[in-house]
Amino acid sequence: MSRSSYHHGDLRRALLKAAAEAITESGVNSLSMRDLARRAGVSHAAPTHHFVDKAGLLTALATDGFEQLSKALATSRLASNSLLELGVTYLRFALANRAQFEVMFRTDLYHAEDPDLLAARRQAADALYAGMTDLPDAPLAGPDAQSPARPAKEGTAELVPDEVREVGLAAWSMAHGFATLWLSGAFPDSAHEDPVEAARIILGRVRQLAA
Amino acid sequence: MSRSSYHHGDLRRALLKAAAEAITESGVNSLSMRDLARRAGVSHAAPTHHFVDKAGLLTALATDGFEQLSKALATSRLASNSLLELGVTYLRFALANRAQFEVMFRTDLYHAEDPDLLAARRQAADALYAGMTDLPDAPLAGPDAQSPARPAKEGTAELVPDEVREVGLAAWSMAHGFATLWLSGAFPDSAHEDPVEAARIILGRVRQLAA
DNA sequence: GATGATAACTAGTCGCTGACAAGATCCCGG
DNA sequence: CCGGGATCTTGTCAGCGACTAGTTATCATC
Numbered sequence: 001m002s003r004s005s006y007h008h009g010d011l012r013r014a015l016l017k018a019a020a021e022a023i024t025e026s027g028v029n030s031l032s033m034r035d036l037a038r039r040a041g042v043s044h045a046a047p048t049h050h051f052v053d054k055a056g057l058l059t060a061l062a063t064d065g066f067e068q069l070s071k072a073l074a075t076s077r078l079a080s081n082s083l084l085e086l087g088v089t090y091l092r093f094a095l096a097n098r099a100q101f102e103v104m105f106r107t108d109l110y111h112a113e114d115p116d117l118l119a120a121r122r123q124a125a126d127a128l129y130a131g132m133t134d135l136p137d138a139p140l141a142g143p144d145a146q147s148p149a150r151p152a153k154e155g156t157a158e159l160v161p162d163e164v165r166e167v168g169l170a171a172w173s174m175a176h177g178f179a180t181l182w183l184s185g186a187f188p189d190s191a192h193e194d195p196v197e198a199a200r201i202i203l204g205r206v207r208q209l210a211a
Numbered sequence: 212m213s214r215s216s217y218h219h220g221d222l223r224r225a226l227l228k229a230a231a232e233a234i235t236e237s238g239v240n241s242l243s244m245r246d247l248a249r250r251a252g253v254s255h256a257a258p259t260h261h262f263v264d265k266a267g268l269l270t271a272l273a274t275d276g277f278e279q280l281s282k283a284l285a286t287s288r289l290a291s292n293s294l295l296e297l298g299v300t301y302l303r304f305a306l307a308n309r310a311q312f313e314v315m316f317r318t319d320l321y322h323a324e325d326p327d328l329l330a331a332r333r334q335a336a337d338a339l340y341a342g343m344t345d346l347p348d349a350p351l352a353g354p355d356a357q358s359p360a361r362p363a364k365e366g367t368a369e370l371v372p373d374e375v376r377e378v379g380l381a382a383w384s385m386a387h388g389f390a391t392l393w394l395s396g397a398f399p400d401s402a403h404e405d406p407v408e409a410a411r412i413i414l415g416r417v418r419q420l421a422a
Numbered sequence: 423g424a425t426g427a428t429a430a431c432t433a434g435t436c437g438c439t440g441a442c443a444a445g446a447t448c449c450c451g452g
Numbered sequence: 453c454c455g456g457g458a459t460c461t462t463g464t465c466a467g468c469g470a471c472t473a474g475t476t477a478t479c480a481t482c
Contacts, residue, residue, distance in 0.1 A: 011430080027319035029240060032468065043432045045471090050430090054469065083420065105395040108238035112396065121397065169398065170385070170416040177388025178380075184316040185323065186332065187380065205381040209294065210421040219460080243439065254461045256442085261459090265440065 012050040014040045019061055023099035028109065033057070058103050059110035059117055065100025066120035069093050073127040086131045087175040087203045088196055094179040095195060101179070129168040178202060223261040225251045230272055234310035239320065244268070269314050270321035270328055276311025277331035280304055284338040297342045298386040298414045299407055305390040306406060312390070340379045389413060 018039040022031055033054050034044045051057040069090075076089035094101040103109055110117070181187050182195050190198075219225065229250040233242055244265050245255045262268035280301075287300035305312040314320055321328070392398050393406050 029317075029319060033470095034468065042430095044469095045433080046431055048470080105391065105397055106240075107396045108240060125399070165399070166413055167416045167419045169389075169392075169413045170420055173388035173392060173413065174381070174385040174420070175388065176392055177384035177386065180316065180391055181380075181384060181387055185318045186316055188336070188376075202377055202380045202384065205378045206417065207421040208378045209381055209385070210418040222459085244441095245439065255440095256462080257460055259441080 011040060011042060011046060015047055015050060015057065016060060016064065019057060020097075020099040023061075023102060028058075028099070028102050028106070053111070055110050059114045061100055062104045062110050063114070063117045063120045065097055065104045066117070066124045068097055068100065069104075070120070070124045070127045073124065073131060077127075077131045083131075083171065084200065084203055086128075087171065087178070088199055090172075090175040091179045091182070091195060091199045094183060098183065101183070105176075125168075125172075128172055129164055132164050132168045132171065174203060174206065219251065219253055219257070222251060222253060222257060226258055226261060226268065227271060227275065230268060231308075231310040234272075234313060239269075239310070239313050239317070264322075266321050270325045272311055273315045273321050274325070274328045274331045276308055276315045277328070277335045279308055279311065280315075280335045281331070281338045284335065284342060288338075288342045294342075294382065295411065295414055297339075298382065298389070299410055301383075301386040302390045302393070302406060302410045305394060309394070312394070316387075336379075336383075339383055340375055343375050343379045343382065385414060385417065 015036050018036045019031065022035065022039070031054075033047050036057075037044045037047055040046075047057065051060060072089055072093045073086065076086055079085075178199055182190055182198070187198075226247050229247045230242065233246065233250070242265075244258050247268075248255045248258055251257075258268065262271060283300055283304045284297065287297055290296075389410055393409070398409075
């Protein structure tokens with residue numbers, strides 16, 4: 001526990017925290033393991049013993065991100081169960097966890113087949129689907145709701161009906177696209193406006209999108 | 212023109228082509244200027260004289276991407292003017308120009324204030340907005356269409372009414388989110404299915420999204 | 423409360439990278 | 453034909469990720 005001793009005590013956690021800060025400050029591409037080691041006050045090779053790779057560290061960071069996202073989605077669903085608010089929750093998550101968000105969908109950056117990561121990602125997706133089924137604006141109560149679903153894909157047993165999955169992915173796409181575009185600065189005036197306010201306006205325009 | 216001479220002849224173009232290939236093969240984070248120089252058969256410092264920086268090269272690549280996107284959107288609008296098809300066009304662009312797409316929205320990777328890049332990006336956005344106004348499924352003919360638009364932001368003259376811009380950004384968000392998520396491999400079964408087919412299904416679910 | 427296995431960390435090295443400096447070669451207008 | 457600018461080369465630097473080997477602390481077990 002003591003920082004003056006030979007052993008750091010909680011280096012793994014310290015490195016992850018430092019990584020999140022460094023990425024938030026100056027992007028993931030300029031992240032350096034040696035700099036993290038410096039920030040934590042350990043030698044340049046110490047991080048290797050906690051995460052095998054640089055990719056290993058980013059895997060842990062992405063996993064943490066998916067776990068946080070699951071929590072945020074579940075909490076949001078309980079608090080104000082509106083589809084628009086679920087999108088806003090997604091954006092809030094991206095803003096509050098920029099570093100994780102920047103890594104989570106960059107599969108070339110981490111070990112994409114890591115079991116912990118896969119589990120966390122699946123859990124986040126499930127949390128999203130759960131938000132689809134029991135909302136008052138009932139996106140699944142439309143005319144297509146009782147139409148027979150296409151035959152489920154053979155082989156893998158489906159936990160969620162295709163329909164719910166598809167609507168969930170549509171919502172996910174929109175929220176994710178907005179968050180990504182905003183953070184990239186590609187949106188006009190993305191510097192001036194409040195992102196959450198903008199999201200309410202833009203995402204609300206989904207009505208005109210459905211012809 | 213001759214490759215055996217001291218001067219390469221068209222090194223700039225060759226480097227951009229090699230960069231696109233390298234990024235498509237193994238991602239932008241493992242791109243190396245020296246490797247590009249090797250591929251083009253020149254010394255390791257030659258690329259510097261055409262693009263000041265590594266960021267300079269990526270700026271050129273992103274600019275090219277936005278230009279290609281403008282063309283694709285304009286062509287699509289003429290061929291089959293449907294909103295869904297505009298989204299599909301966006302996905303097709305991302306699939307066919309993976310390298311450019313991977314860079315275009317990573318503003319930390321290039322010189323985001325470059326005038327050529329800004330012009331190309333604005334042109335792409337305009338091409339998208341143009342697709343919003345004259346489609347048969349008329350996303351702007353809804354009940355909100357003739358409601359008085361909010362007062363235009365003072366200062367900058369608006370080329371496009373706020374409403375069109377907002378609906379455009381909503382469509383952009385959805386298409387961009389789908390393309391991004393698909394390419395990231397985060398979608399379930401993204402390996403098995405045909406992306407364009409999947410996009411038609413998922414993006415079509417926008418109807419259930421609008422409560 | 424000594425011991426020994428093991429976890430946590432350090433120190434040194436390698437090839438690679440991007441950036442920079444200085445010089446060589448080529449091309450083209452006068 | 454010649455001089456200046458564009459194009460390209462060679463050499464160098466510090467920083468990086470990965471690897472190896474050695475050092476120090478921890479802790480269960482006797």
